[in-house]
Amino acid sequence: MLKIKDLHASIEDKKILKGINLEVNAGEVHAIMGPNGSGKSTLASVVAGKEDFEIKKGSIELDGADIEDLAPEERAHEGIFMSFQYPVEIPGVTVTNFIKTAINASRKAKGLEDMPANEMLKKIREKSEMLDIDRKFLSRSLNEGFSGGEKKRNEIFQMAMMEPKLAILDETDSGLDIDALRIVANGVNKLRNSDNAIVIITHYQRLLEYIVPDFVHVLHDGKIVKSGTKELALELESKGYDWIKQETMV
Amino acid sequence: MDLKDKLISSFIAFEDNINVNDPVHDIRSEAIKNFELKGFPSKREEAWKYTSLNSLQKIDFSVFPKEEKALEYKDIKKYFLHEIDTYKIVFIDGVYSSYLSETTHDGVDVCLMSSALTKPMYRQIIELYFNKVANTKESLTSLNTAFSKEGAYIYIPKNKAPRKPIQILHLATGNEASLMLQPRNLIIAEENAELQVIERHQSLTSNEVFTNSVTEIFAAKDARVDYYKVQNDNENASLVDNTYVDQKEKSVVRVHTFSFGGKLTRNNLNFYQNGEHIDSTMKGVTILDGKQHVDHYTLVHHAQPNCESHQDYKGIFDGRSTGVFNGKILVDKIAQKTDAFQQNNNVLISDTATINTKPQLEIFADDVKCSHGCTIGQLDEDALFYLQSRGIPKKEAGALLMYAFANNVLESVRIPELKTRITRIIANKLGVQLGFEL
Numbered sequence: 001m002l003k004i005k006d007l008h009a010s011i012e013d014k015k016i017l018k019g020i021n022l023e024v025n026a027g028e029v030h031a032i033m034g035p036n037g038s039g040k041s042t043l044a045s046v047v048a049g050k051e052d053f054e055i056k057k058g059s060i061e062l063d064g065a066d067i068e069d070l071a072p073e074e075r076a077h078e079g080i081f082m083s084f085q086y087p088v089e090i091p092g093v094t095v096t097n098f099i100k101t102a103i104n105a106s107r108k109a110k111g112l113e114d115m116p117a118n119e120m121l122k123k124i125r126e127k128s129e130m131l132d133i134d135r136k137f138l139s140r141s142l143n144e145g146f147s148g149g150e151k152k153r154n155e156i157f158q159m160a161m162m163e164p165k166l167a168i169l170d171e172t173d174s175g176l177d178i179d180a181l182r183i184v185a186n187g188v189n190k191l192r193n194s195d196n197a198i199v200i201i202t203h204y205q206r207l208l209e210y211i212v213p214d215f216v217h218v219l220h221d222g223k224i225v226k227s228g229t230k231e232l233a234l235e236l237e238s239k240g241y242d243w244i245k246q247e248t249m250v
Numbered sequence: 251m252d253l254k255d256k257l258i259s260s261f262i263a264f265e266d267n268i269n270v271n272d273p274v275h276d277i278r279s280e281a282i283k284n285f286e287l288k289g290f291p292s293k294r295e296e297a298w299k300y301t302s303l304n305s306l307q308k309i310d311f312s313v314f315p316k317e318e319k320a321l322e323y324k325d326i327k328k329y330f331l332h333e334i335d336t337y338k339i340v341f342i343d344g345v346y347s348s349y350l351s352e353t354t355h356d357g358v359d360v361c362l363m364s365s366a367l368t369k370p371m372y373r374q375i376i377e378l379y380f381n382k383v384a385n386t387k388e389s390l391t392s393l394n395t396a397f398s399k400e401g402a403y404i405y406i407p408k409n410k411a412p413r414k415p416i417q418i419l420h421l422a423t424g425n426e427a428s429l430m431l432q433p434r435n436l437i438i439a440e441e442n443a444e445l446q447v448i449e450r451h452q453s454l455t456s457n458e459v460f461t462n463s464v465t466e467i468f469a470a471k472d473a474r475v476d477y478y479k480v481q482n483d484n485e486n487a488s489l490v491d492n493t494y495v496d497q498k499e500k501s502v503v504r505v506h507t508f509s510f511g512g513k514l515t516r517n518n519l520n521f522y523q524n525g526e527h528i529d530s531t532m533k534g535v536t537i538l539d540g541k542q543h544v545d546h547y548t549l550v551h552h553a554q555p556n557c558e559s560h561q562d563y564k565g566i567f568d569g570r571s572t573g574v575f576n577g578k579i580l581v582d583k584i585a586q587k588t589d590a591f592q593q594n595n596n597v598l599i600s601d602t603a604t605i606n607t608k609p610q611l612e613i614f615a616d617d618v619k620c621s622h623g624c625t626i627g628q629l630d631e632d633a634l635f636y637l638q639s640r641g642i643p644k645k646e647a648g649a650l651l652m653y654a655f656a657n658n659v660l661e662s663v664r665i666p667e668l669k670t671r672i673t674r675i676i677a678n679k680l681g682v683q684l685g686f687e688l
Binding site: 045048049050051052071072073075076077081082084086087088089090091092093098101102103105106109158162 | 630633635636641644651653657661
């Protein structure tokens with residue numbers, strides 16, 4: 001589904017990604033771990049299409065087609081979704097209106113009519129129940145005054161509504177207490193199926209206890225320096241990132 | 251002949267049609283003298299540094315429309331807030347249109363300035379209030395006073411409130427190649443009275459219109475006044491709006507100014523607090539493009555202790571548009587425990603748009619809370635990316651962010667239909683069709 005080949009990306013001439021290779025297939029969950037500043041969030045942003053980053057070399061393909069020239073919204077229409085580490089507050093626009101706008105924008109891009117109101121409401125009800133989201137929450141302004149946990153839950157709610165092919169969860173576990181973490185993780189697990197793929201970006205192993213990855217990659221200094229299965233995450237947890245850093249030095 | 255000379259000589263013709271023995275006429279005569287002395291304000295004056303009236307003075311404006319023109323309601327319906335029942339005071343080229351208006355004398359007076367200025371039954375009130383809060387030294391206000399004859403007259407007695415909001419609509423038909431209008435409004439809310447007013451100036455053609463308007467608002471003890479100015483005029487319509495508010499103890503007056511169009515708009519908004527525990531609110535949303543120019547010049551004079559003032563102006567500027575915000579807060583020595591808040595935030599969409607923002611605080615009391623802040627910025631790229639990543643195209647995403655930016659000014663609009671209308675104008679202005687009612 002997602003094929004990243006020798007990806008180099010910079011921001012203002014500062015090299016951040018220095019040759020990433022990653023292949024994610026339908027039905028898989030990948031975790032990308034690494035110390036702060038290793039390029040994890042940059043990788044997520046580059047795949048989602050943030051324009052601040054310049055791709056110097058390499059390619060990103062989704063289902064065999066290059067996506068580098070697509071705007072962020074076009075990538076969303078192709079089925080890429082990113083859960084933000086710091087979701088933006090939009091006063092005056094409710095969660096419900098926002099999600100309607102987002103879904104109908106994608107439908108319009110595909111030449112479809114707006115989703116009928118009753119179908120939309122049914123879906124909103126279904127997905128909000130799945131994530132244990134209070135109805136009152138849906139009529140609040142998007143992310144405005146939300147707690148850290150509410151913001152993250154709202155991100156996963158949007159993911160549930162948009163049903164992306166590829167979801168990238170950027171530090172979704174940061175700022176969550178254990179109960180919120182469990183709810184978010186359960187939600188993500190329910191969304192897993194054989195047609196979609198999930199990439200989890202995280203500093204800690206904690207989230208991976210709930211969303212068990214098929215593959216774990218360790219990012220260091222803009223490169224994937226180690227790949228393995230879920231056991232690698234545990235090893236990192238006990239040994240710390242210094243172990244990887246030392247190993248790569250050698 | 252330049253516009254100043256034309257106006258001064260027109261005053262003689264104006265006197266032919268009014269009762270010059272009326273005490274009000276002494277006020278007019280004084281006012282024309284002041285205008286003759288001072289003339290139009292120039293950019294040399296600090297208060298007019300960023301707004302020039304020079305090009306307007308070169309236009310040969312008709313001061314009195316030569317003939318009346320009738321309009322059908324269906325042609326102008328869209329300029330009304332027609333979704334709800336309201337009283338209406340409508341003027342066509344400065345002349346009252348009884349056909350399009352709906353006035354009342356049922357417990358409250360919602361009628362005409364021309365009646366109030368001439369009928370004996372209003373004499374006492376005119377003596378008490380007419381030209382009493384307007385700044386008699388200010389030249390454009392004096393110019394309006396000199397020609398004051400028509401406008402809206404609203405009087406709400408003690409403990410009363412009109413059954414519905416009041417709309418004041420000034421229409422210019424383009425019957426004249428260029429027309430100058432000088433409406434004069436007087437709004438009085440007696441003790442514990444309440445009212446809501448929506449005011450709009452609208453030119454129906456691209457002919458030049460220059461409106462120099464004066465509105466005096468008096469809010470007695472415990473009175474509550476909401477005044478909404480909708481400025482969405484066409485590219486050859488200019489407006490100088492002089493609004494003066496006199497507040498007594500515990501009164502609440504809120505003025506919202508929505509500036510979305512017009513060639514040149516200058517809003518002189520002045521609040522004078524003459525009692526304790528007064529709440530004065532000034533809010534504005536300005537969205538401009540092309541070569542439009544809007545200048546908000548506000549003054550709050552805190553003259554008594556324990557009062558509040560809130561100013562919140564948001565501006566979005568595209569094209570070669572120019573905006574000005576000058577907010578003056580004056581706190582007298584006696585006005586202890588004043589709580590004055592002022593904020594002006596601006597977003598520049600294009601590289602060629604300009605905003606000049608200037609807070610001016612003169613505080614002579616020592617136990618006050620005064621805060622002010624102004625910002626000028628671009629749309630937040632991270633926020634844009636967030637919306638785009640949800641599949642919302644960049645243009646719509648930008649519009650949503652601008653809407654969110656201006657939104658808190660709309661929150662205090664107390665007529666829901668007006669709020670809906672304003673949000674629709676905003677969406678329209680920003681060129682987007684959003685899938686839901688903002």
